[in-house]
Amino acid sequence: MWSERQRGFTLVEMILAIVILGVGLAGVLMAFQQTARASADPLVNRQLLALAEGLLEEALSKPYKVGAGTGGTCRANFDDVRDYNGYSAAPCEVGGGAVASLSSYNLAVAVSAQTLSGVNNALRVEVTASRGTDTLSLVGWRTDYAGP
Structure with a gap:
């Protein structure tokens, strides 16, 4: 039996999720870069x-x-x-x-x-x-x- 309710994501929701994940990933990678740069100091x-x-x-x-x-x-x-x-x-x-x-x-x-x-x-x-x-x-x- 088919339900009248649709499931899934709209294109706008998908693009918004990609942008949010991209910004978060960029922040994490910047933190890793700082850590790697100073890792030889100790x-x-x-x-x-x-x-x-x-x-x-x-x-x-x-x-x-x-x-x-x-x-x-x-x-x-x-x-x-x-x-x-x-x-x-x-x-x-x-x-x-x-x-x-x-x-x-x-x-x-x-x-x-x-x-x-x-x-x-x-x-x-x-x-x-x-x-x-x-x-x-x-x-x-x-x-x-x-x-x-």
């Missing part, structure tokens, strides 16, 4: 953090020695924390070999003697990692403590 920040943490951990693992450090550019020769003072170079292996994929990054270290909560023999170690205009600094402390 990667750069994580890389800066990893490089700075690695060098800070390396420097703080060295023994505390009284006197000036020898310094230099080859970290393999650094035997105490003060040797890292003034170090500035692109990330490299401990032996000095360059890491080509990290050539746009730079690491710098500043070590200074300071008093920390009444402890006179304390060294403040600041590692700064940078790439272009992005910069990240980490600070650590090394004290001259008597071992067990």
Whole structure:
């Protein structure tokens, strides 16, 4: 049995639906474009953090020695924390070999003697990692403590 009521869409309703969906889709695609454009920024920040943490951990693992450090550019020769003072170079292996994929990054270290909560023999170690205009600094402390 046929019903007198018609079912379906009119041409005007169909065109209106297409226009509304098109505008909505354009807005969603613009949001995706912004997200894709800025998606590498967190990667750069994580890389800066990893490089700075690695060098800070390396420097703080060295023994505390009284006197000036020898310094230099080859970290393999650094035997105490003060040797890292003034170090500035692109990330490299401990032996000095360059890491080509990290050539746009730079690491710098500043070590200074300071008093920390009444402890006179304390060294403040600041590692700064940078790439272009992005910069990240980490600070650590090394004290001259008597071992067990």
